């Protein structure tokens with residue numbers, strides 16, 4: 001099963017709508033509560049990153065019985081040093097983003113903690129692609 | 140402690156989630172930083188925050204947090220109420236400072252997460 005959502009940079013009023021839809025879908029598919037939580041928390045962090053740091057993006061969610069794979073591809077400034085961006089506490093967030101309760105430099109490390117696979121590729125001046133996979137806890 | 144008791148001891152106003160008033164809460168977490176809240180592993184908690192915007196509701200939705208208390212006389216917007224009702228999250232407005240809210244809840248047995 002595959003779903004696609006669009007995300008608009010700077011649009012904090014709607015940040016989280018994709019994550020919210022995905023949460024509803026996973027619930028309907030009877031994915032376990034703990035898997036749903038870690039997936040939507042990671043997705044929400046990545047979705048907010050597009051809103052906070054990029055111009056626009058597309059979220060593709062592929063759901064299989066054993067795994068959920070999510071790709072977030074954005075047009076934006078890109079990340080010059082991914083290792084640095086992955087460090088807890090590193091943030092280039094604007095004052096506006098901080099006012100919304102974000103910008104502590106905790107999102108990417110939190111995504112890594114919650115998902116089983118995280119791959120980030122980025123081109124400065126073009127955009128960033130984040131791929132994340134959660135292997136589902138199926139009985 | 141039941142959410143209904145929390146409303147009473149804080150002299151708060153319940154603005155969303157009337158149907159979940161009987162839910163039991165054991166823990167509390169206070170933060171204006173949503174990045175922080177998103178790292179929590181427990182769900183059985185009440186979130187105390189002065190960050191009164193749609194993202195505080197979204198954060199609770201993703202983290203399965205059942206109840207948010209907005210301290211320092213912050214007023215919840217209709218959009219926040221709508222989203223909270225949809226996600227079955229209880230919202231409470233409280234006139235106390237963050238510190239007084241924390242102390243009051245702790246005196247009544249709400250425990251810190253860590």
Ligand SMILES: Nc1ncnc2c1ncn2[C@@H]1O[C@H](COP(=O)(O)OP(=O)(O)OP(=O)(O)O)[C@@H](O)[C@H]1O
Nearest residue numbers: 049053085091092093102103104105106107108174
């Ligand atoms: N999609 C993106 N496009 C461009 N830069 C990004 C993107 N995602 C992350 N970054 C960069 O990586 C940094 C670290 O991201 P991370 O999510 O860990 O923290 P944050 O978004 O700044 O704050 P928090 O996630 O705690 O709210 C960001 O400040 C930004 O510089």
Ligand SMILES: [Mg+2]
Nearest residue numbers: 045049107108
């Ligand atoms: Mg982030």
